Amino acid sequence: MALAFPVTIHPSPALGAVIEERLADPGFGRYFTDHMALATWRKDTGWGEDSTGPYTSFAIDPAGAVLHYAQEVFEGLKAYRHADGSVWLFRPEMNARRLIRSAERLGLPTLPEEDFMTSVRNVVIADERWVPNGEGEMSLYLRPFMFADENFLGVRPAETVRYAVIASPVGPYFDGGVKPVDIWVTTTYSRAGTGGTGAAKCGGNYASSLIAQKEAYEHGCGQVLFTDATTHTWLEELGGMNIFLVTDDGRLLTPPTSGTILDGITRDSILTLAPELGLGAEVRPVALDARRERAVRQGRRGVRVRHGRGRHTDRPVPPRGDRPSVRHTTAGHLDHGDPQPSARHPVRARRRPVRLAPQGLLRPAPDPPPSWVSR
Numbered sequence: 001m002a003l004a005f006p007v008t009i010h011p012s013p014a015l016g017a018v019i020e021e022r023l024a025d026p027g028f029g030r031y032f033t034d035h036m037a038l039a040t041w042r043k044d045t046g047w048g049e050d051s052t053g054p055y056t057s058f059a060i061d062p063a064g065a066v067l068h069y070a071q072e073v074f075e076g077l078k079a080y081r082h083a084d085g086s087v088w089l090f091r092p093e094m095n096a097r098r099l100i101r102s103a104e105r106l107g108l109p110t111l112p113e114e115d116f117m118t119s120v121r122n123v124v125i126a127d128e129r130w131v132p133n134g135e136g137e138m139s140l141y142l143r144p145f146m147f148a149d150e151n152f153l154g155v156r157p158a159e160t161v162r163y164a165v166i167a168s169p170v171g172p173y174f175d176g177g178v179k180p181v182d183i184w185v186t187t188t189y190s191r192a193g194t195g196g197t198g199a200a201k202c203g204g205n206y207a208s209s210l211i212a213q214k215e216a217y218e219h220g221c222g223q224v225l226f227t228d229a230t231t232h233t234w235l236e237e238l239g240g241m242n243i244f245l246v247t248d249d250g251r252l253l254t255p256p257t258s259g260t261i262l263d264g265i266t267r268d269s270i271l272t273l274a275p276e277l278g279l280g281a282e283v284r285p286v287a288l289d290a291r292r293e294r295a296v297r298q299g300r301r302g303v304r305v306r307h308g309r310g311r312h313t314d315r316p317v318p319p320r321g322d323r324p325s326v327r328h329t330t331a332g333h334l335d336h337g338d339p340q341p342s343a344r345h346p347v348r349a350r351r352r353p354v355r356l357a358p359q360g361l362l363r364p365a366p367d368p369p370p371s372w373v374s375r
């Protein structure tokens with residue numbers, strides 16, 4: 001049976017003046033709203049104990065399995081207020097489906113898409129006051145997550161699992177607002193390998209990326225870009241986002257996800273909209289080395305490439321083909337020199353216009369107070 005996440009309104013929610021002050025400068029992930037959704041999965045009975053109610057702490061036992069084995073997955077999506085006051089979620093069903101894929105990979109139970117939607121919708125409706133007015137990249141960030149909720153030190157999938165949704169008003173992700181950031185390319189650390197958890201949105205991926213992120217900060221860069229774990233030849237993704245490269249003639253390049261890269265909803269949306277906007281988009285392996293990249297683009301084989309300490313002859317092959325033995329010995333800024341238009345790689349993004357489907361949640365605030373739930 002579908003979960004209802006019945007709503008109990010907080011008896012003493014934040015004062016309007018407090019919310020106003022926080023929305024004036026929310027930062028990112030700093031403040032949390034009045035409500036949260038909860039559900040519990042038990043091996044014998046499945047999902048239940050669902051509710052939407054006051055935001056509260058968890059009591060964590062020192063033997064809590066998630067503290068030791070990190071059996072945890074999460075999602076991130078936003079609710080936006082439009083100029084007419086209505087509130088919308090952007091493609092939330094994609095997050096619901098990705099949470100299912102992540103949970104499967106981490107040995108967690110899957111939460112049906114319908115239940116995910118109800119939980120997220122109920123939190124946004126209960127916390128409608130916390131949805132910013134949409135100016136300056138502001139939105140209400142929603143964080144659904146699921147974790148092993150069992151006090152047990154044996155290594156096995158948990159038999160009790162907790163699901164929750166919390167919300168946080170946010171401004172731009174980067175401190176400096178919406179402006180270019182320098183990117184540090186690491187070829188020392190890897191984010192994901194074949195058969196690993198790269199395609200899942202799980203905490204462990206982020207924990208292992210932090211040392212490289214730290215290195216990026218130390219070099220004055222705002223994000224780190226990872227390369228493939230085997231050869232450090234091919235661009236994969238950044239610590240917290242997918243990568244697109246823009247060529248001089250305005251074409252978009254992005255690597256295929258291939259199991260090691262998170263299947264971003266922004267990435268999918270860009271690839272979906274690019275042809276509608278008259279932009280060529282290519283999904284293909286993108287080499288870190290400028291000469292190798294040029295060779296891939298021009299379809300040449302057997303190119304000499306200088307890397308680190310030596311000279312090597314490599315064929316420009318995609319990450320899943322024969323792996324070249326070249327390794328970078330140092331990390332550095334990405335410089336692809338002078339990208340040229342490619343005549344040989346056809347546009348592979350979907351060409352048929354596809355409408356993205358944001359989901360309207362709340363109608364413009366009516367007068368008198370809301371009865372605004374729309375489905």
Ligand SMILES: Cc1ncc(COP(=O)(O)O)c(C=O)c1O
Pocket residue numbers: 076237238239240241242262263264265266267
């Ligand atoms: C590692 C990583 N890749 C890609 C993305 C982009 O995903 P989406 O576009 O679905 O937000 C994220 C977002 O948090 C991420 O953490």
